[in-house]
Amino acid sequence: MGLSNAQYDRIMKIYDQRRSEHSLEQQRRKEECYQKIPALRALQQEVVQSALSRVRASLRKAGEAPVPAPHRSPAQAEKLRRRLLLENGYPADYLDPIYSCQKCKDTGYIGELGKKRCSCFQEAVIRLFYQQSGLSEVLQLENFDSFDLSWYREDLIDPRTGRSSRDLCEDVLNSARQYCRLFDQGGNRNMLLFGPTGVGKTFLTHCIAKELMDTRHSVIYTSSQDLFDQLAREQFRYDPDEDLSFSREFLPESDLLIIDDLGTELTNAFTSTSLFTLLNSRIQAGKGTLISTNLRIMELRDAYTDRIASRFIGSFTLVRLFGEDIRCQKSTRFARQG
Ligand SMILES: [Zn+2]
Numbered sequence: 001m002g003l004s005n006a007q008y009d010r011i012m013k014i015y016d017q018r019r020s021e022h023s024l025e026q027q028r029r030k031e032e033c034y035q036k037i038p039a040l041r042a043l044q045q046e047v048v049q050s051a052l053s054r055v056r057a058s059l060r061k062a063g064e065a066p067v068p069a070p071h072r073s074p075a076q077a078e079k080l081r082r083r084l085l086l087e088n089g090y091p092a093d094y095l096d097p098i099y100s101c102q103k104c105k106d107t108g109y110i111g112e113l114g115k116k117r118c119s120c121f122q123e124a125v126i127r128l129f130y131q132q133s134g135l136s137e138v139l140q141l142e143n144f145d146s147f148d149l150s151w152y153r154e155d156l157i158d159p160r161t162g163r164s165s166r167d168l169c170e171d172v173l174n175s176a177r178q179y180c181r182l183f184d185q186g187g188n189r190n191m192l193l194f195g196p197t198g199v200g201k202t203f204l205t206h207c208i209a210k211e212l213m214d215t216r217h218s219v220i221y222t223s224s225q226d227l228f229d230q231l232a233r234e235q236f237r238y239d240p241d242e243d244l245s246f247s248r249e250f251l252p253e254s255d256l257l258i259i260d261d262l263g264t265e266l267t268n269a270f271t272s273t274s275l276f277t278l279l280n281s282r283i284q285a286g287k288g289t290l291i292s293t294n295l296r297i298m299e300l301r302d303a304y305t306d307r308i309a310s311r312f313i314g315s316f317t318l319v320r321l322f323g324e325d326i327r328c329q330k331s332t333r334f335a336r337q338g
Contacts (some may be wrong), residue, residue: 003125003218004253007132011124012108019106022098029095033085040084046070047077122216129213132250133221135206139213142206147173151200151326158322165323169200175319176204179290180211189256189288190316194296198325201292205258208290217255224262227251231274252281256288263295263303272304276311283315291316 003011034041050070057067072080082092097105104110104118130136152169161168172193179191193201209219222230230251233239251257257278265271282289293300297318301309312318 004250007125007128007218011121011128014124015106015108018100022100022106026095026098033088033090033095037084037088040081040088043077043081043084046072047074050074050077126213126216129216129218133209133213133219135209135219135221139206139210142203143210144173144177144207147200147203147207149173151329152323156324168320168322172204172319172321175317176208177211179317180208180215183212183215183217183256183288188315188317189286190283191288191290191319192312192316193290193292193319193321194294195321195323196325197294198327199321199323200326201321202260204321205260205290205292209256209258212256218250218253219256219258220250220254221258221260223260223264225265227259228265228271228274231278232270235270235274251278252285252287254287256290257282258290258292260292262291262293263300267303272308275304276308279308279311279315283311289316 030044034044050072053067053070057069060067081095085094086092099105101118101120104120107114108118108121108124110116110118130139149166149169152164152166154164154166156165157163158165158168175191179187181187183189193204195201205221209221213219262275279289295303297309297312300312
């Protein structure tokens with residue numbers, strides 16, 4: 001799991017915020033109860049006085065007058081506090097410290113030396129990855145569980161391989177699952193998914209994104225247009241105050257970068273160079289890149305450069321989807337039903 005410093009700081013800030021919210025709420029509850037239950041306020045004052053007496057007794061020097069012992073032990077006071085709360089219709093633990101996670105008491109860390117990350121920390125990481133990927137909602141709908149092979153016809157034969165669209169898609173689905181399974185086990189982390197418009201390439205990138213985020217990987221999802229827009233903003237610094245953590249940190253450091261619809265942006269020398277630099281640095285750093293495109297390798301070479309095309313051939317698993325435009329099929333099916 002790759003977590004950049006900025007991402008780590010963001011998570012720690014969430015814990016800080018959680019603790020201060022809980023402490024405010026605890027304070028509010030105290031005031032509420034002290035107002036409604038005077039005996040509870042008196043007990044609280046007694047507890048404070050008793051604590052002071054104990055401190056004074058422990059500091060007493062030989063020959064000094066003895067400090068009178070408090071007439072209730074802390075355990076007795078606690079018992080009485082709980083009884084008073086119950087008698088007044090509150091839960092006995094109403095004034096206890098409030099924690100979202102009892103295991104780590106909202107610190108994010110557990111263990112003897114407080115060095116082990118709590119399970120809630122891992123959950124916070126996943127939530128952050130989802131937020132930063134910009135895909136939270138769509139992934140609830142588009143994932144491996146909802147992938148529907150019935151959109152790929154058995155009687156539609158690919159002239160290049162002689163196999164049906166359904167068969168080919170099943171293979172692609174298996175490759176995608178394997179890609180996720182082997183992501184941390186030495187599998188090729190780079191995949192180029194190509195095929196005509198509407199055959200489910202974007203859906204498949206969503207399946208992979210969800211699978212990897214659920215297994216605690218940082219995933220950045222971007223359309224190629226947004227990607228180059230962002231890279232240009234960094235390169236040319238139109239706005240000197242702009243937050244560039246996305247292009248500076250998240251783009252090179254995320255475990256997986258998904259570029260959707262490569263080739264739909266306006267290509268020029270800048271896009272070619274920045275794409276090559278980005279792919280190269282990610283490959284060298286062992287980070288994964290998943291690209292979907294309507295273009296074939298030869299067309300990618302024409303749109304960008306030879307060296308980008310050879311990067312794809314040399315470092316990416318090439319996966320082709322073949323079928324009919326699913327959006328067209330859906331609109332025909334719904335029109336018939338309507
Ligand atoms: Zn925890």
